Amino acid sequence: MPHDHHDHFHHEGMSPSGHPYRADDDAPLSYWQRMEIAVRELLVEKGNLTPAEIAAQIEAMDARSPANGAAVVARAWSDAAFKARLLEDASEASREMGFDIGPLHLIAVENTQDTHNLIVCTLCSCYPRNLLGLPPDWYKTRAYRSRAVREPRSVLREFGLDLPDHVTLRVHDSTADMRYIVLPARPAGTDGMTEAELAALVTRDSMIGTGLPRQP
Amino acid sequence: MSDWDGRRWHDMGGQDAGPVPMDGHDFALWEKRVDALMVLCGQKGLFTVDGLRRALEDMGEDAFEKYSYYERWIAAVNQNLIEAGAYSLEELAARMDEVARRGPTYGEAQRDG
Numbered sequence: 001m002p003h004d005h006h007d008h009f010h011h012e013g014m015s016p017s018g019h020p021y022r023a024d025d026d027a028p029l030s031y032w033q034r035m036e037i038a039v040r041e042l043l044v045e046k047g048n049l050t051p052a053e054i055a056a057q058i059e060a061m062d063a064r065s066p067a068n069g070a071a072v073v074a075r076a077w078s079d080a081a082f083k084a085r086l087l088e089d090a091s092e093a094s095r096e097m098g099f100d101i102g103p104l105h106l107i108a109v110e111n112t113q114d115t116h117n118l119i120v121c122t123l124c125s126c127y128p129r130n131l132l133g134l135p136p137d138w139y140k141t142r143a144y145r146s147r148a149v150r151e152p153r154s155v156l157r158e159f160g161l162d163l164p165d166h167v168t169l170r171v172h173d174s175t176a177d178m179r180y181i182v183l184p185a186r187p188a189g190t191d192g193m194t195e196a197e198l199a200a201l202v203t204r205d206s207m208i209g210t211g212l213p214r215q216p
Numbered sequence: 217m218s219d220w221d222g223r224r225w226h227d228m229g230g231q232d233a234g235p236v237p238m239d240g241h242d243f244a245l246w247e248k249r250v251d252a253l254m255v256l257c258g259q260k261g262l263f264t265v266d267g268l269r270r271a272l273e274d275m276g277e278d279a280f281e282k283y284s285y286y287e288r289w290i291a292a293v294n295q296n297l298i299e300a301g302a303y304s305l306e307e308l309a310a311r312m313d314e315v316a317r318r319g320p321t322y323g324e325a326q327r328d329g
Contacts, residue, residue: 029315032287033246033322038311039294040249041327042303049256057252122229124272125285134251137240140285146233158236173229176265 060100061134068099069131069181070202074195076108077186090181094131101130105178111185111209115168118156118209119180120148126174128181132204139208149173159210182209190216225277246322247286254293263296271295 043049072094076083086093090108091101106128109117121127122145127135138144147155152171156163163169172180184206190198193216205211243251257263271292279288298305318325 027322028320029322029325030287031312032283032290034312034315034325035294035308036246036250036253036290037315037322037325037327038308039290039297040253042307042311043253043257043297046303048260048262048302049253053256054249054252057256058248061248061251061255120229123226124269134243138236138238141237142228142231142280143233143236146228146231147236149229150231155236158238176269 061129064130064133066132066202066204066207067199068133069128069204069207070199071195072097072099072131072181073183073202073207074199076183077190077198078195083183086183099131104128104130106131107172107178107180108183109170109172109180110183113185114166115170116163116209117180117182118148118152118169118171119174119182120145120171121174122146122149123173123175126176126179128179128207131181132207136204156210159205161211182207184213187213187215224273225280226273243286250286250290250293254289257293257297262300262302263293267296267299268292 040049040054044051072086075097076086082093082096085096086108087110090106091104093108094101094106109119111117119127121139124145125135125140127139129135144155149171152169153163156169174180184202186198187201190201197216201214201216203211203213206213254268258265258268268289272288275288275291279291283291294308297303298308315325318327
């Protein structure tokens with residue numbers, strides 16, 4: 001296939017974030033969409049919510065992305081006192097950086113040379129959404145929820161992470177009130193990098209434990 | 217005697233399952249709205265996350281297999297709101313019928329859409 005065609009073919013039907021578009025808005029109105037519209041309108045009419053509050057909440061959620069978590073990780077990599085506070089109380093340390101953590105009890109678990117951490121919610125989908133945004137679809141699947149606590153090394157291999165046998169793997173099961181975020185180990189060769197440069201190395205999956213930070 | 221192991225269907229940790237499906241999708245507007253309704257109703261004290269969880273877990277495994285994440289969530293949000301007396305089942309039914317008459321797609325079914 002000629003190269004120019006290949007490029008075009010590759011991007012067709014993909015959103016700016018590289019995901020396929022979901023055929024919702026053009027598909028026939030579904031029962032559950034009708035319910036969402038009805039519930040929302042009734043709540044507004046009864047004075048429980050305003051359209052502005054709903055729009056602001058969506059905007060706030062859209063603004064949350066793994067970049068927030070990456071900023072926290074980069075700060076911890078650069079500032080030993082902050083890292084100590086983060087490991088002591090991740091909710092408070094994140095709030096210190098201006099992130100809205102809500103009432104959640106957030107716990108940061110630290111990866112080291114000989115310990116790797118992985119987070120899961122076996123019961124549903126609890127996730128450090130205030131620092132990472134909404135969870136990826138795979139986090140909510142039966143396969144991940146079931147297997148992450150029983151054969152985590154095999155699950156990690158599916159993510160391309162082959163953990164050496166000598167590394168201890170700790171799996172943390174989240175609840176609605178208690179959520180985890182992984183503090184990945186700072187990659188070698190990053191001495192002298194700024195916080196912003198370090199943050200660019202921190203991937204979403206490295207904060208879930210299904211990946212490692214990028215190498216500089 | 218039952219040989220039930222005491223687990224409900226949603227308690228999946230440790231069970232056998234296939235490879236992790238890696239495909240994702242961008243959230244649609246209606247899904248983001250469901251998420252926003254859940255968060256805001258919780259903040260306003262209309263129901264708690266435990267109420268949401270109870271409704272989701274009581275739907276059973278069939279709903280988990282059959283419906284998408286935010287389909288189950290709007291059902292759970294709605295159930296909690298009806299229980300809280302935010303509106304009645306009749307009001308919901310009447311409004312859902314009215315919404316259906318506005319147009320065939322999500323965009324057209326908005327009041328101002």
